[in-house]
Amino acid sequence: RDGAVMALEVLLQRHHRQLFGFIRRQIGVRAEAEDLFQQTLLRIFDRLDTCRDPDAFRAWAFGIAANVCRYEGRTQLSRGARAPASALDEQPGWAPSPEAAAHQGQLRDRISLALAELQPRQREVFGLYHYTHLSYDEIAAAVGAPVGTVKSRMNTALTQLRTLLASFQEA
Numbered sequence: 001r002d003g004a005v006m007a008l009e010v011l012l013q014r015h016h017r018q019l020f021g022f023i024r025r026q027i028g029v030r031a032e033a034e035d036l037f038q039q040t041l042l043r044i045f046d047r048l049d050t051c052r053d054p055d056a057f058r059a060w061a062f063g064i065a066a067n068v069c070r071y072e073g074r075t076q077l078s079r080g081a082r083a084p085a086s087a088l089d090e091q092p093g094w095a096p097s098p099e100a101a102a103h104q105g106q107l108r109d110r111i112s113l114a115l116a117e118l119q120p121r122q123r124e125v126f127g128l129y130h131y132t133h134l135s136y137d138e139i140a141a142a143v144g145a146p147v148g149t150v151k152s153r154m155n156t157a158l159t160q161l162r163t164l165l166a167s168f169q170e171a
Contacts, residue, residue, distance in 0.1 A: 011057055018132045019065050025127045026069040040065045063142035066124055114164040122157035125150055
């Protein structure tokens with residue numbers, strides 16, 4: 001049992017940033033994302049014995065995170081809560097010029113607004129593909145849908161994002 005706990009710790013250290021980033025982009029509010037991240041970690045630990053293929057741990061863990069976010073999304077809808085407010089985390093590092101920072105902020109806001117307009121399942125697939133770099137097969141395993149459905153959701157998400165971002169450019 002101790003070996004399994006140590007192995008889980010190593011896996012979680014390897015994937016915790018991506019898991020948290022995915023949840024953060026799905027939920028939008030950092031404090032809520034932190035709570036859901038903790039719930040996700042507890043569910044991963046509680047259900048570790050259901051991960052039959054150690055090579056598929058990453059997709060399996062993101063599947064749990066997606067389920068936690070979906071449940072929270074339904075709960076928020078029933079409470080009348082809002083869509084994700086910001087899809088991108090602030091990144092520490094060098095400081096751009098004020099003009100570049102303003103442009104980056106506008107671009108980040110436009111992308112966040114566009115992502116918030118997507119249906120939750122489309123945003124989920126988009127996030128798993130673009131931010132965590134899961135393959136379509138891994139995403140299908142994570143969300144419990146056929147690969148064709150994942151590709152369809154991604155195509156719809158990309159089409160909507162193109163339309164929404166093009167309309168932002170015109171504005």
